[in-house]
Amino acid sequence: MFETCFIPRHVLVAGGCGFIGSNLVRYIVREHPDVAVTVLDKLTYAGNPENLSGIPGENLRLVVGDICDAELVGRLVAEADAVVNCAAETHNDNSINDPTPFLDSNVRGTFTLIDACRLRGVRYHHVSTDEVYGELTLDDPHRFNEDDPYRPSSPYSSTKAASDLLVRAWARTYGLKATISGCSNNYGPYQHVEKFIPRQITSLIDGERPKLYGDGRNVRDWIHVDDHSSAVWGILTLGRLGETYLVGAGSERNNLSVLREILSAFGRAEDDFDWVRDRPGHDRRYAIDASKLIRELGWKPVHVDFSAGLFDTIEWYRSNEGWWRVAKRETEARYAAMGF
Template sequence: MSDTFEPANIIVTGGCGFIGSNFVHYVVNNCPGVHVTVLDKLTYAGNPENIAGLPEDRVELVVGDICDAELLDRIVPGHDAIVHYAAESHNDNSIADPEPFLRTNVEGTFRLLEACRKYDVRYHHVSTDEVYGDLALDDPARFTEETPYHPSSPYSSTKAASDMLVRAWHRTYGIRATISNCSNNYGPYQHVEKFIPRQVTNILCGIRPKLYGDGKNVRDWIHTEDHSSAVWTILTRGRIGETYLIGADGE
């Protein structure tokens, strides 16, 4: 591992969303002295209630769009790092209307990288295991950092594109960047459209839970607390330019 990086002032994009807000809680609870600026557009998936009650002297909410270069020019200076969670992330929505996914996931990442380049800010990019595509049901193999990208949906292809931008900006411009690709998250503040909350609420409402396909799909699930601790470890101790895969061996 490289020397420990000790940020005092970080921006968390998408910090009112499910995984981002859990990371904000993790930082507040485990990293005294770190101030968090949450940058969130507050789309349907972002809820300020997810970070309500956190100390105001340590968490500040800025409502805005990661694609807004002027806004980034105003808020990025003075921060040590950006942890980028903001994304359009629902596969079904990406099939119905891919355009917001291109704008947020590709252009938004580009704008953040340019801001990091301009102000010499450390950047961590939160991505997904879906960039690697699918494994056969009985395949004992696992995705590794060397697995070729094989995205299949508009969502996963825009996340793959954003990963490639991060690598290019690191290599071309020397951006201090890391990437993590994580499996499916579950935990508090998750939007009801997602798989586990949807099944649980269906059962509570007396509705029969819905299986996808033949019901034999296998997913790896990780609790957001474990994901958050991994991201913090990568941000503070990871090697610049590296990609890290985060999983829980919880199929």
């Protein structure tokens, strides 16, 4: 672990009303209550101000606005000494249906943030994804590492790859004080019901049969969102400038096994679901080698028991039906309209 440590006094979290962003805000306020946090969020369908409910408000402020608004972003960046960009369009199905919002938020939005940080000398951290590396085969022993080439498969992952490259270019050409993290699939509370795990959970709460893409053998490397938050904070405060760190908990599971574990928690038979056609370009397997993060920064995941974390997540959705009910109705209508 490095001897020097950067502790920000005021962090601007872009996309702080989304799933990963709001959990990061909760982590910062809980673990570092003296740090002021400003959330900038456009409040699209996936940005919910209720995600910040219950957080002590003394050092927390929400600003509703677009990360593509250069004047607003410049004003907020000038007030902060660190920016964490969690703002992104992230759902693959939506990117296939209409890539335009992904180009706006993920590429143009990132440019607006990093240029504001460049002009004002503010520390910047970019939250990215393992999907920029494309896919691994099911029988490949390799796990993604920071030196792997980018091979994005979807409109979503290609725009995230583009945003990563912008950050790297601004760091090299302009001296932007930046780091990047690429994380595996997150799960936990406050995740929008369009995503795989909460969609299955909420369907079962409603007594419906869940749906599974393709043959169900697609493998994801799951990490609890709290562990992701601790990794982001560690990289922001201890990471080497200009570096990328991959974040994963080493919990590879295929979609079929995850669904069957959820079905079991509801007392349903393991085949009590419907197969649906696969989405175009569906990556087969993701896997993360987090050894650089562990070795250099001393980070390690706390939620290493996936089954326990999944059970807690199920209980959270059971106990917070009011949070997801409207979004569930809108999501299922959107899926039906797209033919998924």
